[in-house]
Amino acid sequence: MSLEEVSVNKVFDGSLTKYKFKVRSSLFRCRQDPHLHKQSSALGGLDAKFNLFIPANAASGKVPILFYLAGLECTEDTGAQKGAFIGPAAKEGIALLFPDTSPRGAGIEGEDDDWQFGTGAGFYLNATNPKWSKHYNMYTHVTVEIPQAIEAAGLPIDFTRQSIFGHSMGGHGALTLYLSSLLNGAKQFRSVSAFSPIANPSKCPWGETAFKGYLAGGVAEGQDLYDATELVKKLPKTPIHVLIDYGTGDKFYKNGQLLPENFLKAARDQGYDEVQVRVRDQDGYDHGYYFISTFGADHIHFHANFLKA
Numbered sequence: 001m002s003l004e005e006v007s008v009n010k011v012f013d014g015s016l017t018k019y020k021f022k023v024r025s026s027l028f029r030c031r032q033d034p035h036l037h038k039q040s041s042a043l044g045g046l047d048a049k050f051n052l053f054i055p056a057n058a059a060s061g062k063v064p065i066l067f068y069l070a071g072l073e074c075t076e077d078t079g080a081q082k083g084a085f086i087g088p089a090a091k092e093g094i095a096l097l098f099p100d101t102s103p104r105g106a107g108i109e110g111e112d113d114d115w116q117f118g119t120g121a122g123f124y125l126n127a128t129n130p131k132w133s134k135h136y137n138m139y140t141h142v143t144v145e146i147p148q149a150i151e152a153a154g155l156p157i158d159f160t161r162q163s164i165f166g167h168s169m170g171g172h173g174a175l176t177l178y179l180s181s182l183l184n185g186a187k188q189f190r191s192v193s194a195f196s197p198i199a200n201p202s203k204c205p206w207g208e209t210a211f212k213g214y215l216a217g218g219v220a221e222g223q224d225l226y227d228a229t230e231l232v233k234k235l236p237k238t239p240i241h242v243l244i245d246y247g248t249g250d251k252f253y254k255n256g257q258l259l260p261e262n263f264l265k266a267a268r269d270q271g272y273d274e275v276q277v278r279v280r281d282q283d284g285y286d287h288g289y290y291f292i293s294t295f296g297a298d299h300i301h302f303h304a305n306f307l308k309a
């Protein structure tokens, strides 16, 4: 793969660069094994975009990186433009990575019919339903492909210091990528935080739709592999660092799409206290970016504790 610069903007003394992630066809031709073929391109050969903020202090040495995963209908621009994360990250000397939320232009029938599924709704999983599995592998795209591309490009990022946060579907992504990387021993991320996450997707309409569509094993497979509330129950008492904020005025919370209380109960039952798992109900806030930007700096500072330790 290779990176092409699409745009560069100076911001808070650092730079926000939009990259196009391009998959080279030679990678496909030299791989005969279908499994390896899939691994060499999680999005089935489609190009993808992401934004990367690099703070000014990267001029004097590699900096830690915080991934931000956005929600349904969003793109790589949403968090960068509306989250108010960049100023606090610049002050802390932390890079920010903003991936897209799904593959674009896979050409799968029905892909663009519903804002809650398909384009803009990749759910940060690896699809196993053959209809979607060639292209819809955002889990591997975010955890492996983008970091490899950034490293290969020689950008000043220290990948021994990574953390992750996200919103709604992206909050689900952040929690599940963090927890599954603890469970599989990779320990890719030092800390996780989420705004209004879909915290128990196998028990809510958004998650059920995604799991039934993308996964050959349906909701049961999703519950096993991609449900934060189920994953936290499997942790072998390993130390964790989790912060969650949600708004009590959030219509999706009220409609039962988020279920943060289920995650909190599972974490407490597993023995995690308020220091390791903090879930805050923020009075009167809704689901949108006015809420997120109000608490954005808090989340950056939370991650800085671990990224700069």
Ligand SMILES: N[C@@H](CCC(=O)N[C@@H](CSC=O)C(=O)NCC(=O)O)C(=O)O
Pocket (backbone or CB within 6 Å): 070, 071, 072, 073, 074, 078, 082, 115, 167, 168, 169, 170, 287, 288, 289
């Ligand atoms: N069109 C939808 C609303 C879509 C929406 O609210 N998307 C959220 C994420 S929801 C969970 O993942 C979002 O972040 N939107 C971007 C924004 O700028 O607010 C509807 O009809 O309700």
